[in-house]
């Protein structure tokens with residue numbers, strides 16, 4: 001008997017593909033609100049009004065002929081084709097121009113945009129971290145910057161993005177929005193707690209629409225301030241406050257593209273299957289892989305790799321999803337995966353449960369709020385296999401060992417997050433199925449741990465050698481909601 005998990009597409013409810021010519025791209029919430037919204041209606045939004053996340057009403061199906069045609073496309077053209085299936089309220093020529101402006105060799109360093117680095121036959125890294133901030137979040141955020149500028153101009157509106165960051169997300173957002181018309185960014189970070197390189201990346205931006213606010217507290221203080229400002233609905237409306245967090249559907253959609261791009265580079269024919277291992281935190285990256293697989297991309301397995309913060313690995317092994325408290329959330333050497341709950345995970349659970357919004361709500365709103373956990377039935381847990389997910393976890397010692405072994409064996413330096421992926425990928429590889437490990441950051445961003453492992457300083461991309469010496473544009477503020485509000489009012 002064939003291994004079902006290799007061949008079957010899951011029995012999800014809503015996959016039928018209407019004729020592309022009359023396609024309507026519509027979005028619904030994961031918590032039961034069936035109001036159908038268009039792409040540009042949800043582009044600037046976070047959560048759906050009922051607290052759920054947006055997903056398309058159905059996943060467009062990619063048949064063999066279309067897959068064959070896409071194989072020869074440039075990254076920007078491929079992005080245009082995929083985005084077109086999910087966006088019906090931006091004219092095609094505008095959308096094409098947006099993708100052409102976003103995915104350029106000038107911004108991402110190579111004509112392939114996400115090139116493969118083969119380690120050995122059947123095992124390669126897919127480089128997602130050659131954008132301006134050296135981490136994979138640029139892949140989506142750069143597109144979001146273009147889409148926001150386009151849509152705000154079309155509406156004649158402005159938006160003030162307010163966020164909190166401890167590193168990757170904030171810098172990716174600032175580099176995507178810098179100089180964009182109609183958008184200001186106010187990014188809070190814990191004063192003195194980011195690495196000198198991360199501080200330099202953000203604070204060296206001199207663009208008038210980018211505002212760095214260093215808060216005299218910890219990351220949680222920054223996040224609490226953002227929440228307090230956003231919960232003041234009058235203020236939020238008056239000053240047009242928005243966010244760019246990882247639950248934004250457009251960010252997830254942008255990430256679907258590189259699964260196709262990786263597949264085409266790793267295979268010669270569309271009869272082949274490959275697997276992906278994804279260093280995971282909030283489940284945004286690997287959720288895009290899930291969407292690609294639901295569209296029909298021949299993916300054998302999606303391997304979820306976590307660090308010591310193993311909420312997701314525990315779920316896939318046991319069917320129990322248990323949110324961690326702050327005392328149980330570890331600060332690790334792969335910090336961008338240090339999560340207590342995985343904010344995009346609800347999207348997969350919605351598909352897994354046959355798109356039963358009431359049941360998703362019972363899990364994510366009711367059970368998580370009252371008990372901090374939910375548990376799948378044995379039948380529901382067994383139903384995960386056809387979706388191709390596997391999982392594993394990695395520790396600080398594993399990261400060091402993987403960074404050393406990868407350097408010795410292949411002469412390649414990987415960053416700490418990619419090392420978590422590589423460690424788990426080695427455990428899950430199967431003969432005859434190429435494995436791509438998503439490289440989510442460059443080692444230069446996490447130099448201290450690389451030095452601990454290798455006694456070697458990872459090279460920096462050209463132009464960033466002396467970034468710490470550049471003039472800094474940052475305002476230090478106390479842990480005080482009113483101080484942040486006043487700053488905002490004075491600078492919009």
Ligand SMILES: *Cc1c(COP(=O)(O)O)cnc(C)c1O
Pocket residue numbers: 135136137168169246279280281282283284285286336337417440441
């Ligand atoms: C954000 C991030 C991750 C985790 O991605 P999710 O989409 O949250 O799962 C992994 N590695 C790096 C370097 C990141 O910046």
